[in-house]
Amino acid sequence: MITNTLTDKPYILLTPGPLTTSSEVKSAMLKDWCTWDNEYNSLVQDMRERVLNIAEAKDDYTMIPMQGSGTFSVEAVLTTVIGEHEKVLILSNGAYGDRMKTICDTAKVSNSIYKIDQTQSYDLDYLEDILKSDSTITHLSVVHCETTSGILNPIKEIGILAKKYNKIFIVDAMSSFGGIHFSVPEYQIDFLVSSSNKCIQGVPGFGFIVAKKSELLKCQGKARSHSLDIYDQWQVMESGNGKWRFTSPTHVVRAFYQALLELEAEGGVKARELRYKQNQDKLVKGMDKLGFKAIISTEKQSPIITTFYAPNHPEYKFETFYSKLKEHGFVIYPGKLTKEESFRIGNIGEVYLDDIETLIDSIGNSMFWR
Structure with a gap:
């Protein structure tokens, strides 16, 4: 309560x-942590592995936590992954698909949008026609659970089309990851975004990205933001054994770790x-x-x-x-x-x-x- x-x-x-959240998740925030401490950094590394287990994504994927709300992580992906001469097709049937459009327009990321009513599902034949007709599209981005209405979008089928036409597949799984079972590799997702305060049942303070390493490696030098560069965030975390580039939300991380343990205990x-x-x-x-x-x-x-x-x-x-x-x-x-x-x-x-x-x-x- x-x-x-x-x-x-x-x-x-x-x-x-x-x-x-549970009382145990709240209690986990009562201890202060140092961001340079080996115990804390080891906890971060363990947290990253546990998230990859949830995603059913291991050797070919990595997990990158990013300070801020979930939208910070969505923006981090869109502004790091999509290069100057690349273009993303955004699928939208709600406020959070529209928000991706706003992020791209603000950051001058080339984009187009397939927008439908908030209560409707995407016409996959029409989507395929778009992908066939516009060869400039390099990335495809969609929200899994659009909480504007509560609708669940068919990301597995959309992923199949994305890969049929060789597009990088980005999924905002903010409100589904940890609460709806699916496999990131099976759904052919290249970059998945979620946050600490959703279905894993932690508290607000950071988002995270589950990224396919082979695609992440292509992102070096592409970011339009210094603080939201997921490639640099990943590089520092890998070389520093869990060290964040900038001050991490230590109490939130510890609460999230407790929430991960509770998710596992629930089954x-x-x-x-x-x-x-x-x-x-x-x-x-x-x-x-x-x-x-x-x-x-x-x-x-x-x-x-x-x-x-x-x-x-x-x-x-x-x-x-x-x-x-x-x-x-x-x-x-x-x-x-x-x-x-x-x-x-x-x-x-x-x-x-x-x-x-x-x-x-x-x-x-x-x-x-x-």
């Missing part, structure tokens, strides 16, 4: 990250995915009984976060609904869909079926507009 320092009232975060990604799916299934069924309909169809829905249509009632206001739920001990997310008003409920983190059952009861008691 998280404590609100203003009211000292505990609540559960039902968001796609930051999320509710790994498959076991965690099952828990998330059970949470999400109970949530949708319970909300349906209360009259709330999910926006994304079942076959496209991720087990990470669910978007619901807002009640069509003149007295409904999200802010009031949010406040009443917070009084019951739950924090939810506003919607990001532009066409229809909505709200979102996540079910990742230290959240279990009993919590979902209590949430459903609390929502029923918070429907002030009825």
Whole structure:
């Protein structure tokens, strides 16, 4: 449970990250660490190996942690991997695909975008036509779980097309890695990005990249940023036995390491995915009984976060609904869909079926507009 320092009232975060963490993860941050200390650097190296185990990617891949939020790591990849005379095709059906477009435009990275509605899946035949017709495209980038809506995009099939046309494949797996089982090599991913405060259930403070070494080696000297150069970050970490180029978020790293141990103790990604799916299934069924309909169809829905249509009632206001739920001990997310008003409920983190059952009861008691 998280404590609100203003009211000292505990609540559960039902968001796609930051999320509710275990007491052990919180406690791991009580010790101070020196960034030059061999014990700390050894922990970093062990952390990197454990992440590669989750990715089912070993000898041909490496893990590169990067200070900052997950978006810092997305920008680090896009501005390091795509060279001056190269071009990325960005797939977008939500805010985070759009954000990749913004990053590239700001950094003057050549790009084009295949943009669709936030509730729709990509037309793979149309995508193939794009790849056939535009020979200037060298990279392909997509979000796996687009938390704008909760939709899960078909990265395996997209990866097949990327490699059929010899494109470098970049995946933003921010809200799926560690909570949805897949193999990075099997999905032919060259650069995967995630962060410490998502499905592995750590706290915010750094992101990380799982990179194919053969492609990473081609990135030397290509970066458009000094601090976000993933090639240099990797080189220093390799030569320094886990030493970061600049001051690392030591407390966050230690919390993340504890979270990795807890993921393994739970039974790994498959076991965690099952828990998330059970949470999400109970949530949708319970909300349906209360009259709330999910926006994304079942076959496209991720087990990470669910978007619901807002009640069509003149007295409904999200802010009031949010406040009443917070009084019951739950924090939810506003919607990001532009066409229809909505709200979102996540079910990742230290959240279990009993919590979902209590949430459903609390929502029923918070429907002030009825």
